[in-house]
Amino acid sequence: MSEYKDISPPELVKDRGSLHPINHMKDSIMNLLISFGFEIINGPEIETEEFNFDMLNIKKSHPARQMHDTFYIENKSNLLRTHTSPIQVRGMLDKKPPLAFISGGKVYRKDDDATHLPMFHQVEGIYVDENVNFAQLKELIYKIIYSLFGNKVELRFRPSYFPFTEPSAEVDILSEEGKWLEILGCGLVNPVVLENCNIDSNKYSGLAFGLGIERIAMLKHGVTDIREFYKSNLDFLSQFK
Amino acid sequence: MKIAYSHLIQHIEENPSVSELSKSLFQLGHEHEIDGNILDMEFTPNRGDCLSINGLLRDLAAFYTVELNHEKYTKEIDSLSLDFVNLSDGICPKISFLKLEVDQIPEVYHDFLDNYFLDLGVNKNNFFTDVSNYLSYETGQPTHCYDAKKIGSKFVFHEIESDEEFETLHGKKVTLTGKNAVFSMNNKVVNLAGVVGGKSTSCSAGTKTVMIECAFFQPEAIIGKSVKYDIQSDASHKFERGVDPGCHDNVLRRFINIVNKHTNIVDMSIISYNYKDNPAHQIPSNVKKINQIIGINLSEAEYMGYITKLGFVIKGGLITVPSFRSDIKTQNDLAEEVARLIGYDNISRLDINIPKSDKKNYKNIETKLKYFLLDQGFYEVINSPFVNFSSEEAIKVDNPLDSNRKFLRTNLTNSLLDNLIFNEKRQKDSIKLFEIADIYSSDGAIQKERKLCLIASGRIGLNYEDFSKKINLKYLSNLFYQILPNEDFDFKLLSRDSLDTKIKNEIISLEINIDQFSNDILAYQEISSPPKSFNKYSPISDLPSSFKDISYSVKDLSNMKDLQDLLLGYKGDIVKNIYVFDYFNNKRTQEIKIGFRFIFQSKKITLTAAEIDVVYNEIVHLSLGIKGVTIPGM
Numbered sequence: 001m002s003e004y005k006d007i008s009p010p011e012l013v014k015d016r017g018s019l020h021p022i023n024h025m026k027d028s029i030m031n032l033l034i035s036f037g038f039e040i041i042n043g044p045e046i047e048t049e050e051f052n053f054d055m056l057n058i059k060k061s062h063p064a065r066q067m068h069d070t071f072y073i074e075n076k077s078n079l080l081r082t083h084t085s086p087i088q089v090r091g092m093l094d095k096k097p098p099l100a101f102i103s104g105g106k107v108y109r110k111d112d113d114a115t116h117l118p119m120f121h122q123v124e125g126i127y128v129d130e131n132v133n134f135a136q137l138k139e140l141i142y143k144i145i146y147s148l149f150g151n152k153v154e155l156r157f158r159p160s161y162f163p164f165t166e167p168s169a170e171v172d173i174l175s176e177e178g179k180w181l182e183i184l185g186c187g188l189v190n191p192v193v194l195e196n197c198n199i200d201s202n203k204y205s206g207l208a209f210g211l212g213i214e215r216i217a218m219l220k221h222g223v224t225d226i227r228e229f230y231k232s233n234l235d236f237l238s239q240f241k
Numbered sequence: 242m243k244i245a246y247s248h249l250i251q252h253i254e255e256n257p258s259v260s261e262l263s264k265s266l267f268q269l270g271h272e273h274e275i276d277g278n279i280l281d282m283e284f285t286p287n288r289g290d291c292l293s294i295n296g297l298l299r300d301l302a303a304f305y306t307v308e309l310n311h312e313k314y315t316k317e318i319d320s321l322s323l324d325f326v327n328l329s330d331g332i333c334p335k336i337s338f339l340k341l342e343v344d345q346i347p348e349v350y351h352d353f354l355d356n357y358f359l360d361l362g363v364n365k366n367n368f369f370t371d372v373s374n375y376l377s378y379e380t381g382q383p384t385h386c387y388d389a390k391k392i393g394s395k396f397v398f399h400e401i402e403s404d405e406e407f408e409t410l411h412g413k414k415v416t417l418t419g420k421n422a423v424f425s426m427n428n429k430v431v432n433l434a435g436v437v438g439g440k441s442t443s444c445s446a447g448t449k450t451v452m453i454e455c456a457f458f459q460p461e462a463i464i465g466k467s468v469k470y471d472i473q474s475d476a477s478h479k480f481e482r483g484v485d486p487g488c489h490d491n492v493l494r495r496f497i498n499i500v501n502k503h504t505n506i507v508d509m510s511i512i513s514y515n516y517k518d519n520p521a522h523q524i525p526s527n528v529k530k531i532n533q534i535i536g537i538n539l540s541e542a543e544y545m546g547y548i549t550k551l552g553f554v555i556k557g558g559l560i561t562v563p564s565f566r567s568d569i570k571t572q573n574d575l576a577e578e579v580a581r582l583i584g585y586d587n588i589s590r591l592d593i594n595i596p597k598s599d600k601k602n603y604k605n606i607e608t609k610l611k612y613f614l615l616d617q618g619f620y621e622v623i624n625s626p627f628v629n630f631s632s633e634e635a636i637k638v639d640n641p642l643d644s645n646r647k648f649l650r651t652n653l654t655n656s657l658l659d660n661l662i663f664n665e666k667r668q669k670d671s672i673k674l675f676e677i678a679d680i681y682s683s684d685g686a687i688q689k690e691r692k693l694c695l696i697a698s699g700r701i702g703l704n705y706e707d708f709s710k711k712i713n714l715k716y717l718s719n720l721f722y723q724i725l726p727n728e729d730f731d732f733k734l735l736s737r738d739s740l741d742t743k744i745k746n747e748i749i750s751l752e753i754n755i756d757q758f759s760n761d762i763l764a765y766q767e768i769s770s771p772p773k774s775f776n777k778y779s780p781i782s783d784l785p786s787s788f789k790d791i792s793y794s795v796k797d798l799s800n801m802k803d804l805q806d807l808l809l810g811y812k813g814d815i816v817k818n819i820y821v822f823d824y825f826n827n828k829r830t831q832e833i834k835i836g837f838r839f840i841f842q843s844k845k846i847t848l849t850a851a852e853i854d855v856v857y858n859e860i861v862h863l864s865l866g867i868k869g870v871t872i873p874g875m
Contacts, residue, residue, distance in 0.1 A: 007798045010805055010821045013704045017614060017673065018767045020621040024771060037595030044689060046636075046681055063286065063481075066469055072639040073649070074683065080638075088315060098597045112642055119625050127595055127682070134580060135536025135591035156586035157455035159270025159577065161285035167577030169585055188534060191573060205534070220775035228778075232622040232660035234669050235781040241315070241772060 017038065021240040022121055022229055025217040026104045029123050032147050036140070038102040038125055043087030045106055046078050051086035056164040056193045071108050073117070079240055080108035083210065084124045085164060091126070092197035097204045098129040104213070117226055119215035126197060128206035134167060134188055137207040141171055141186055144209070148216065156180065165208055166190045181219065182210040242282045242292055242478075244378075249280075252298050254306035258781060265304045268584045271297070278360060281317040287568040289460075289482025294563070295382030308384035314497035321510035328399035332422050333434070336398070336456040337489040337513040339496065340389055341369075342415075343449050347503040354499065369444050369451040374475070381565075382455060382484055382492045384474035390451040391442040396595060397425045397694065398434065405430045413468045421669045422462045424454075435463035435480035437472050438497050455493055457486040457594065478818050486519055497604035522562040526555055527572060534576035536591050537583070547582045548575065591694045605759050607677060610693060612767035617720055618702060619673040619695060624656035626678070631655065634682035651682045653694030654752050658735065661696050667743050668786045671700040673712075677755065694752040696735075698744075705836075707823040715753030724765050728758070786842035789857050795833040797869020804867050809862075813856050817842040859875050 018028070023090055030040060050222045052058075052176055063069060064082060071080040087103035104123040112118050127140075138157065154174040165187025172180040186209035191201035199206075214226050221240070223229070228236055245536060246259050257265070259275060267271055271291065282297070290296045296306045321340050327333060346368050352357075357375045358365055365371050369386040377383045405417045417423070417430065424432035431439040435458040459481050467477040493511060500506060528544040539547075545555055552563040553575075562569045569575065580588060604651050611621065626640065627646030634651055641647035650656060664672050675695040682688050687774045701707035701716060710716070714732050721730050735748040740746030795801055809819055816839060828844045839860065841853050864870060 007801055007826070007833070009824055009826065010705070012706055013820060015618040015671075015702055015704075016616060017619040017675075018621065019611065019615065019771060022623060025775075027771070036595045045679055046687055046689070050807065058344075059461075061464050066465050066468065067640045071641075074635050074639070074687075076639055078687065080509055087857060098596055110640065110642065112279065117625075118642055118646075127593075129595075131533065133534060133536030134576070135588055136593035138585075138588060139590040156267075158267060158272070158428045159285075159581045159585060161270075161287045162530050166573040167569070167580050188540045188576075189572065191571065205452060217775075221778045223778045230623060230625060232624065232663060232674065233667065233781065234620060234664050234672065235667065236778075237622070239778055239781075241776075 016241065018237055018241045019100055020229075020237070021217050021223075022213055022220060024240065025220065026121055026123060026213050029148070029211065029213070029216070030102060030104055031103045032123055032144065033123070034189065036143065038100045038127070041087055041091045041101045041103050042105070043081075043084070043090050043103060045081055045108070046073065047081040047086045048078055049068075051089050052079055052081050052083075053091075053192065054084055055089045055196045057190050057196070061116055062163065067110075069110055071110055082109050083107050085210070086121045087195075088124060088126045088208070089197055092128065092194075092199060097199060097206075098127075100127040101125065112226065117214070117230065118234045119230075121225075122210055123213060124210040126206055126208040128194065128204050130191065130204055130206050131207045133187070134207075137169075137186055137188065137209070140207065141184070141209060144211075145171065145173060146181060148220075155183075160185060160187075162187060164190050164193050175219075183216065183219075186210070242284065243355075243361050244280045244294065245299060246275075246278050246280055247360065248294055248356070248542075249297065252294075253301065254308065254309045257305065262301075265301060268586075269300050269303065269581050271300070284482075286482055286768060290381065290480060290485065290565040290567070292482065293377070294379050294802070295383045302552075303547075311495055312498050313491060313494040313496070314501065318497075319510040321512040323396065323460070323512055324394045325396045325512075325514075326398070327514060328397060328515065329422060330514075332400055332459050332462040333456055334459075334519065335399055335486050335515050336454065336515040337511065339453040339455070339493045339579075340390075340455070341451050341497065341500060341506055341508065342508040343500065343504045345504050346447065346449065349866055354503075367444050367446045367448060368503070368785070369448060369453070369500075372496060373453065374810050375516065376492060376496055376499070377475055377479070377590060380488060380492050380495065380639065381479060382488050383435075384492065384496065385438050385454045385476070385477050386444045386448075387431075387438070387442045387452040387454065388444045389452040390446045390448075392452055392685070393426060395425075395427055399423065399425065401425075406438045407433060409433070409437045409472060410440050412440060413472065415472070420718050421466065422458060433466065433470070433472075434458055435540055436466050436470070436477040436762075437474050450634070453493065454497060455489045457484060457489075465788045480595050483567045485565035488736060489513060496697075520562075521564060522570065523559045524562065524570070524572065524575060524764070526558050526560050530572045531576045531579055533584075534573055535580050535588060537588060539579070544579065547579050550582070551578060553578075555828055563617060581869065606760065606762055607691075607755055609762045609765055609767070610755075610758065611675075611677070613724060613762065613765050614673075614675050614695065615769040616767055617673065618671075619675045622657065622660055622674050622676050623678070624650075624653070624660070624676060626650050626681075628655070632682070634684055634688075636681055636683050636687065649681050650751060651680060653680065653692055654696065654733075654735075654750050657694055657696040657750065658740075658748070659700055661748065662742055665698075665742055669786075670704055670746075671712075673697040690872070691751060691755045693755055694750065696748065697752045698748040701868065703820050703838075705821050708822040710800050711746060712749060713747050714749055725761055726760070727761065731829045780844070782842050784845075784846040786840055787848065787853065788838055788840045789853065790822065790836055790838050791857075791864070791872060792834060792836040793864065794871045794873050795835060796831070796870060796871070797809060798831070798833060800867050800869050801833060801835075804835070804864060804870055807864060808860065811860060815841050815843045815852070816855060 084103045091101040102125040127240035157169045160168045160170040171184050189206035194201040274281045284291050373384045373386050400422045408414050422434040423430045431442045460483050463480040477670045528541050554561040626649045628650045632653045635648040677693050680690045697712045701710045731749050818840040822838045825834045
């Protein structure tokens with residue numbers, strides 16, 4: 001037997017928990033945007049048609065307002081917000097430009113399959129000031145995407161359509177496998193929306209953007225089935241420390 | 242919408258390849274997939290005008306020399322006498338009817354018509370319906386063909402609100418409920434406007450006299466009907482997005498031309514009803530504003546060059562919007578047109594400096610609480626708010642996904658209890674979870690609370706100090722007392738009586754409003770920090786796991802490190818986790834007892850005892866090769 005030594009015990013491994021990867025991603029993006037000058041505002045998940053649709057120039061006839069797309073509650077008196085944009089409407093009604101808000105949180109749409117869930121998360125931002133233009137929006141989006149995916153990533157802007165922005169764009173990044181992946185939607189705030197929020201659209205213009213957190217988290221973490229995020233499986237959650 | 246590349250290309254002088262055309266379409270904002278000759282187009286909902294060969298060509302005229310010269314009948318046409326009444330001209334401000342009689346039904350189609358069916362895999366029906374379907378593809382304007390012999394008197398368009406039985410031309414029987422725009426004859430619905438025609442007036446293979454309806458319906462009156470009655474139709478897709486109110490004469494004259502190419506027309510007459518003047522929309526020409534919106538510096542001539550390519554006419558400082566572009570109303574709309582033509586990717590970026598907010602963001606009680614819980618081994622979860630039922634105050638969803646999700650939860654504990662049981666079934670024996678979420682309820686008015694809920698059960702930790710200690714009320718109370726000694730927390734011992742489990746560990750939970758925490762928590766110094774990078778996820782196995790323990794006696798203490806390095810560093814396909822669950826240093830006997838737990842799980846198969854033993858035996862063999870290491874009892 002060797003001579004006895006005061007041997008140190010094995011490392012006492014204390015398990016630390018982890019933030020949910022969706023909340024971690026949401027916080028990371030929000031923190032990045034704060035560093036660009038944005039300020040966080042919050043709003044309710046239960047909204048009115050007025051704030052969720054009307055104020056955002058989403059007409060009564062828009063398909064998103066149908067019962068098969070939007071969850072209505074309490075005899076259609078309210079709804080579960082379908083995006084985080086109504087928070088920004090509330091923010092614009094509350095404060096005069098220049099203003100730069102971000103809001104993040106849960107949103108609800110009546111979908112349920114391998115790529116869509118009835119509940120998911122968004123982060124949206126809006127910046128309203130004098131002479132805000134599309135070329136500046138592009139610069140901001142490049143900054144956001146370079147911060148998230150590195151400044152070597154290739155991106156492209158595609159014309160798109162959102163009732164609350166005009167011009168509108170969707171932005172794709174080129175994956176390592178050579179496939180274009182949609183990352184976010186953005187545009188210049190539709191002057192109709194500014195006027196709805198009592199902002200003089202002749203004097204001010206704005207830019208807005210929105211990201212689906214699940215989509216970015218899936219790409220960054222390599223998760224292929226969106227449902228994995230919400231099984232509360234410790235084998236899954238413990239991988240995101 | 243499927244469009245054949247070969248059908249487009251015959252109208253484009255430059256003859257672009259599929260990939261060149263594809264690039265142009267993306268620049269214009271028209272997403273698509275390519276399958277050989279077929280472009281599967283996905284247009285944004287504001288661009289109903291592109292849902293046709295001609296529509297897409299009008300947009301492609303931005304980049305190419307496009308010939309839109311389909312032949313059409315140009316001679317004068319007799320007036321049709323029709324007993325028609327439009328009682329809802331707000332919904333249908335413009336409608337035309339063309340009556341044609343032919344002496345023979347053609348048996349063979351011209352190539353251009355045949356190719357439409359062949360290239361796109363569309364089924365033929367009867368001659369007139371075939372021409373109508375083709376024309377919708379070519380022009381974007383749906384037309385409906387009635388067998389004229391089945392159209393009698395009192396032909397009415399109106400919006401009804403009574404329940405009506407209706408049989409579609411495909412034989413599907415539906416009960417119309419709520420408001421519906423319909424055509425009726427003798428008080429019976431013969432056509433669900435803008436969606437599908439009825440069987441009672443439909444054309445057949447033998448129809449020689451046809452009445453073609455060409456209408457503009459307000460999209461608001463059509464939207465939702467095809468989903469409501471589960472009738473998918475090309476017409477509803479187009480009417481929902483808006484068609485060109487100014488195209489009727491051209492479309493019907495083109496109809497005559499196509500019929501004429503195939504057979505002899507013996508009689509034709511036409512009538513158009515225009516209930517409302519629809520003057521062309523005009524927008525002041527303002528290149529300065531366009532430059533301001535986009536952040537560029539176009540000259541007046543350059544600006545005009547862009548938008549005239551898309552069919553806009555500039556005269557006297559005003560831009561006249563073509564009738565097919567109902568989506569263009571403002572300077573911002575025009576700016577988007579210019580930006581599309583320049584190419585979003587070709588617009589240079591400009592510096593942006595958002596004034597920094599003086600408001601402090603983020604570090605608050607909630608964040609501190611989260612990190613405190615992470616330090617104690619709690620994992621954050623996010624659950625869906627939809628539940629079967631939770632309490633009288635629960636808010637009811639009017640249109641739930643299914644009967645198990647028709648209310649919003651009024652507590653978080655039940656969700657976390659489900660999460661706990663789920664993890665216990667996956668052989669987890671130390672479970673600590675928390676969730677922070679908004680909870681909504683209604684006592685007449687909607688109430689919102691922001692809540693923290695945590696739940697814990699099983700071993701305190703998977704290390705040799707905590708392995709044999711179980712989570713209980715005292716453990717959790719102590720945890721919170723250490724950082725918030727001045728606050729009381731109402732921890733609950735949850736009953737397992739109604740749970741589908743044989744596990745007996747106590748389940749402790751706490752559900753509390755975030756605003757009940759004082760600022761004392763802000764003094765907590767967290768150990769955990771947010772991950773610096775985003776880990777790549779390794780797919781997890783849904784197959785059962787099992788474990789084996791090995792307890793060693795180590796008498797040559799100089800080899801302790803070798804043993805730990807060997808075992809804790811052991812890698813194997815089916816070894817999921819290894820940790821030290823027991824450790825005792827007997828200084829009197831100069832002997833260390835150390836126990837290792839091995840968790841086995843395969844990603845492919847449910848492991849048998851024999852498969853586990855192969856690995857287990859290897860571990861034993863390797864470890865016993867270390868001098869002074871024994872396994873008591875072996």
